[in-house]
Amino acid sequence: MSAVPSGTPARADPVRCGPGTDRRGAGAPGPGGAGQLPDGLVAVVKRDCPTCVLVEPVLRGLGAAVWCQDDPTWFDHDDTALELSYRLDVETVPTLLRIEDGVETARTVGWSREQWEALTGVAGLGEGLPEHRPGCGSLSVDPARIDALEARYGGSGLASRRIELADLEDEHEALFDRGWTDGLPVVPPTPERVLRMLRGTTRDPGEVVAVVPPDLVPCTVEKVAVNAVLAGCLPEYLPVVLAALEAACAEEFALHGVLATTHFAGPVVVVNGPVAARIGMNSGVNALGQGNRANATIGRALQLVVRNVGGGRPGEVDRATLGNPGKTTFCFAERERDSPFAPLAADRGVPGDAVTVFAGSGVQPVVDQLSRDAGSLARSFAACLRVNAHPKLPMAFDAMLVVSPEHGRVLREAGWDRARLLAELDGLLRLPAGELARGAGGMAEGLPPGVAADEVPKFRPGGLLMTHAGGDAGLFSAIVGGWVGGEMGSTPVTREVRA
């Protein structure tokens, strides 16, 4: 790991500790007083390092200006803030430098009599010491400290506006007060947390990921990272959040409409591929429920981007009559193991790591504990799917059927894949036009007179998604009711998850 952000010159710019860059307290001696390293020999050491202790008499004998990382009393200079170590890109202690006219002209690390003599021009150094002793790791490259150092000294390249919270402000209340949360507490997006989050992707922080409705704001990788921190994501989740945002902001998903509608819907994220297990997502017991950090925070991060970057807030552009609990977060992984189906994303043309977003509206249970043949189970599915949105409304609202492993086993043992089940359901979900007409069954809702032929399919082509998830036990599946589908509304979108 480099102590310096990529793209930032390290050794090539040895006077980065020049005027104006020393932010340590007034009592701390700055390098060289004028902010420049003193000419001559300069060393950085750590008292906890046996090699540094070994070379102490050598350094004192040479009269070197020595900065110590962990004990401000050991030598004349204090680098316990690690600023100098960070700016000099010190990776190993001891590091010995030769400075001429404020510029580093030579450097050696660890102890090597030959190299120290060459650098200093002094013969017979370290009498009684071994010829060679490797150094220790610099505190400035300690993984636990590097993000904070980069945020403080690194010219981190973060473009987001920095907001100073007053000392008397409770930081969690401060974030609520600024309107940045979904009603639950969020993790304060400090620069070091955002930098750490950005390590989860190789993409440039300035790259625009998507143009986010409703305000149509170009959203960078960095802004996604800020919101992923708020949501509680780990850095390794970031690529999935980025892919979910790309998918949700694709034109055919119609996110503006999904947000603005009085209907219940919000984005439901289904994750496929090895990435799901790698980042610890849940596709098993309670897959649609609480308790898994990746599931919970990836869906939440997407919604926070829509809220904070896109400006989509409930009661403003979001006009949902009731909404649904999944508008806080709704994200799960498909259970690809022992599934009767090919992975959902692969069936939609994106094999491997991918996300699929669907405009979904909460969970409707399907209970069938007796069907042991696929035909019977399909009829149960059809009967439950028929009431999606309203039993008399065909071709309008999409749905996602989440088949559980025990139901999946029935299909698998019958050799039914996704296409076969879809074909069976298509046959079972042809609704007689007479039952759908306005007024039929004593219900005003329904199709206007004259628009339906003899039979009408319940779902538009492509309007019924199927996925596989859940725990081993339970002859239950789930229907996630959808919004208006297809060109008139939202089309599900699948996108690759890129590192």
Add this chain to the structure above:
Amino acid sequence: MRTVLDPTGERRAPERPLLPRPASLQGRSVGLLDISKARGDVVLDRLAELLGEHGATVRRYRKPTFARVAPVDLRQEITEHCEVVIEALAD
């Protein structure tokens, strides 16, 4: 002092004032935009009748779907041809 990064788009949508309300609709061009919600035509048909009685010239427009924002061309056309617009949302 703790520092956090702004999670918003750091933009504010421009606020444009509404045009002044016309004193009379006599001779004005009034656009009626049907957003394709069920029965939106019912209210717009009646409005068209009433507007005609007030001497307004009524122009009818329709979004392809209520689920998406109006196409740019449609917005442009309405802007060029209408002095007043009424949009029907309702079911």
